[in-house]
Amino acid sequence: MLSNSSKYAIKAVLFLALNSSEENKIRVKEIAEPINVPQAYIAKLLQDLSRENIISSLRGPKGGFYLTNENKNNSILNIIVVIDGDKKLKACMLSLDKCNETNPCPLHDMLNNSRDEILKKLKHKTIKDLALSVKLGKSFLPL
Amino acid sequence: MLSNSSKYAIKAVLFLALNSSEENKIRVKEIAEPINVPQAYIAKLLQDLSRENIISSLRGPKGGFYLTNENKNNSILNIIVVIDGDKKLKACMLSLDKCNETNPCPLHDMLNNSRDEILKKLKHKTIKDLALSVKLGKSFLPL
DNA sequence: TCTTAAATATGATTTTTGTCATATATTTTT
DNA sequence: AAAAATATATGACAAAAATCATATTTAAGA
Numbered sequence: 001m002l003s004n005s006s007k008y009a010i011k012a013v014l015f016l017a018l019n020s021s022e023e024n025k026i027r028v029k030e031i032a033e034p035i036n037v038p039q040a041y042i043a044k045l046l047q048d049l050s051r052e053n054i055i056s057s058l059r060g061p062k063g064g065f066y067l068t069n070e071n072k073n074n075s076i077l078n079i080i081v082v083i084d085g086d087k088k089l090k091a092c093m094l095s096l097d098k099c100n101e102t103n104p105c106p107l108h109d110m111l112n113n114s115r116d117e118i119l120k121k122l123k124h125k126t127i128k129d130l131a132l133s134v135k136l137g138k139s140f141l142p143l
Numbered sequence: 144m145l146s147n148s149s150k151y152a153i154k155a156v157l158f159l160a161l162n163s164s165e166e167n168k169i170r171v172k173e174i175a176e177p178i179n180v181p182q183a184y185i186a187k188l189l190q191d192l193s194r195e196n197i198i199s200s201l202r203g204p205k206g207g208f209y210l211t212n213e214n215k216n217n218s219i220l221n222i223i224v225v226i227d228g229d230k231k232l233k234a235c236m237l238s239l240d241k242c243n244e245t246n247p248c249p250l251h252d253m254l255n256n257s258r259d260e261i262l263k264k265l266k267h268k269t270i271k272d273l274a275l276s277v278k279l280g281k282s283f284l285p286l
Numbered sequence: 287t288c289t290t291a292a293a294t295a296t297g298a299t300t301t302t303t304g305t306c307a308t309a310t311a312t313t314t315t316t
Numbered sequence: 317a318a319a320a321a322t323a324t325a326t327g328a329c330a331a332a333a334a335t336c337a338t339a340t341t342t343a344a345g346a
Contacts, residue, residue: 060313
């Protein structure tokens with residue numbers, strides 16, 4: 001469902017949401033360790049996210065990654081789509097292209113309500129929402 | 144969530160449920176084409192399933208794969224576990240090992256109800272159930 | 287008992303995903 | 317203007333998943 005890369009990316013963005021700001025940028029090496037992802041790997045993912053404006057970055061001394069308020073309004077789904085593309089998530093559970101709502105395959109028929117719920121949540125929950133959930137003690141780290 | 148291999152396996156078993164019986168065994172080459180999976184690949188998966196008694200088989204002329212009534216009572220989850228193992232399905236959405244019900248990570252908190260629903264359905268729906276759903280016109284093929 | 291038709295076992299190859307390394311571009315500080 | 321610290325771009329390498337190939341075993345039928 002989610003690739004490893006997506007999971008890493010979500011962890012990194014969440015970390016940025018909780019620890020960074022425009023005034024407080026964070027370097028790759030400072031992200032990699034607390035979220036338990038190899039530095040070179042998370043660097044590449046962060047670059048992908050930055051290119052697609054999911055996160056912000058600045059090079060040079062005093063540079064680093066950070067989230068603007070606008071960035072924080074991105075949905076979790078956006079992160080996943082940037083990293084994994086959108087095919088995997090939208091596809092039928094058996095990857096049948098002839099399968100759809102009016103002509104559901106057996107698995108589709110059985111699982112799609114729950115699946116659509118997940119998709120809807122991923123689409124509507126923002127980075128900000130998740131960060132808030134942590135701050136309120138509804139959910140927990142570490143990553 | 145489901146590997147390609149699992150999807151193929153489910154398709155094959157469903158095909159057997161609808162078309163085979165102890166008296167009417169089906170050869171690999173007769174399965175591969177209608178479910179759109181390369182023959183050599185589905186052969187290997189069928190062997191895995193056979194070894195774990197999810198499906199039945201007989202070698203030699205007049206041999207082939209088939210489902211007994213007992214086979215048909217297997218859950219869909221059983222197929223997946225044989226092919227993919229059980230780690231992937233049970234793992235937290237962010238693959239955090241410190242994440243659990245009482246200490247949920249943000250994604251866990253957000254998605255786990257739906258996820259558990261899916262798991263429950265996979266565990267309780269049998270091959271027979273799905274085949275019936277097709278026969279009753281509730282869901283559709285082809286695979 | 288021999289031949290043939292099937293599954294089975296094993297492993298080789300290819301593709302995709304994940305990981306690592308290095309050279310380049312940009313920004314800040316001196 | 318030069319030096320240093322950072323992200324960026326690119327691509328090499330490794331591991332895992334998917335695919336393909338081949339030799340072996342088993343059962344049926346002549």
